[in-house]
Amino acid sequence: MNVEKLKQLETQVRIGGKGSARRKKKVIHRTNTTDDKKLQTSLKKLGLTNIPGIEEVNMIKDDGEVIHFNNPKVQASLSSNTFAVTGHAEVKKIADLLPTLLSQLSDENFSSALKKFVASSPNLRGSEGEKRSQTGGVDDDEEVPELVGNFDDASRAEIS
Numbered sequence: 001m002n003v004e005k006l007k008q009l010e011t012q013v014r015i016g017g018k019g020s021a022r023r024k025k026k027v028i029h030r031t032n033t034t035d036d037k038k039l040q041t042s043l044k045k046l047g048l049t050n051i052p053g054i055e056e057v058n059m060i061k062d063d064g065e066v067i068h069f070n071n072p073k074v075q076a077s078l079s080s081n082t083f084a085v086t087g088h089a090e091v092k093k094i095a096d097l098l099p100t101l102l103s104q105l106s107d108e109n110f111s112s113a114l115k116k117f118v119a120s121s122p123n124l125r126g127s128e129g130e131k132r133s134q135t136g137g138v139d140d141d142e143e144v145p146e147l148v149g150n151f152d153d154a155s156r157a158e159i160s
Helices: 003-011 032-046 094-102 107-120 127-134 151-159
Strands: 049-051 056-060 065-070 073-077 082-086 089-093
Antiparallel strands (some): 056 065, 065 089
């Protein structure tokens, strides 16, 4: 072939039409509705049922952040131990939601959440917080005093 003809063909790049290159793979445009339908069918297989009347869901992470769902759609299956929470999620600091979280936590969860909050909050980690963490959470006032005297002698004297 002639070099001039090749250069002319290079400049006239044809997109589509007769003689153009074939597309290698088919591009599938997925929408959120198709993904949502697939999710719903897989959740139906697990036997999840809707739980009505839930206004908010809060998931507390280990780093002190809270995943907050407002008016979510909650589905559950006790037999498969599965819960599905869908809706708009926001990641917030635990300090922002602490007043509302206190009423929702049980006694066990309250103490662990409070410890995580104190550990994650830089304002509360002053000298007092460091002192408590070094002594294992016990103040000097709460320590057991030293024993004075021998109580074994006193108990022997009462017996005889």
